[in-house]
């Protein structure tokens with residue numbers, strides 16, 4: 001059987017990883033400033049993470065959500081404490097798309113409405129309602145097409161107010177920082193307006209923090225830079241440092257009912273162990289502060305690089321927009337300097353999404369390689 005060939009692949013076979021380094025089968029070392037698409041939060045194969053998952057697997061790996069799994073409450077407590085959302089509820093699933101699907105369902109159940117406001121250049125996942133809420137018609141199949149999604153310009157609160165006036169909108173969904181779209185940061189004013197307008201018109205505000213959350217922005221959640229509190233927050237990626245685990249943080253205004261949502265794998269022992277290990281390391285090693293400091297350093301230095309038009313981002317979610325398409329530079333960084341970076345739907349923007357414990361020396365290696373290649 002052949003693999004279903006949907007991914008253009010680099011001809012690299014990593015066999016070992018530690019922190020922000022990868023090694024292929026020939027022993028060649030790579031610097032990972034992409035983190036497998038913003039997934040690696042505490043660094044590859046962190047010893048505490050390896051130990052916690054191994055211990056859990058030696059005890060019990062899986063049972064469904066029909067028995068008591070105390071690790072779920074332990075995770076909810078720790079996440080509530082570190083994120084500042086102790087007064088929210090947690091629903092556990094397995095992927096970002098699934099988190100957003102469930103958030104949209106909750107908003108629709110709660111309001112009894114169908115319409116969803118999403119924004120230009122947004123990315124929310126590839127499954128039914130969330131792919132329809134993603135601003136990329138090329139990945140929306142006919143079965144996903146719906147008239148329930150209203151796309152509006154990013155950072156345009158007046159357009160949102162107009163759309164909400166119909167009183168048909170269940171939810172506004174917005175990324176804490178747009179990732180796939182090219183690292184576009186919403187203004188604090190825009191997020192504050194969304195919070196106010198959603199309340200005024202009986203809609204719920206969903207913050208998709210799947211890429212921008214979990215400390216990456218230099219605060220636990222990117223929307224906390226704007227001082228808002230959304231009704232629903234979705235998390236995945238960095239939450240498990242590579243183990244598939246995701247969640248929805250749900251305000252107490254939205255009551256749970258048995259059977260309302262469900263999942264087979266969500267919240268299993270291994271997923272909880274991975275997510276707990278991540279939070280423990282983030283706390284012990286002050287990784288949110290490191291993300292803020294390293295991000296500031298990287299963005300400041302990147303602005304002075306040759307060929308750079310604009311640097312956008314917060315913390316370690318950084319978009320470096322060039323004057324020209326960035327594909328040749330990304331290829332040269334990988335081929336000549338063994339440095340992984342990310343792309344974006346904006347073809348001129350390189351995304352830098354390293355582990356939250358990346359060091360200044362590792363960022364310097366990237367900055368020096370960039371300067372040598374662009375001259």
Ligand SMILES: Cc1ncc(COP(=O)(O)O)c(C=O)c1O
Pocket residue numbers: 037095096097098100123124125126175179180208209210211212236237
């Ligand atoms: C902001 C955002 N939302 C949702 C998703 C979908 O997550 P997953 O691929 O885990 O379904 C992604 C993935 O890139 C994302 O960046």
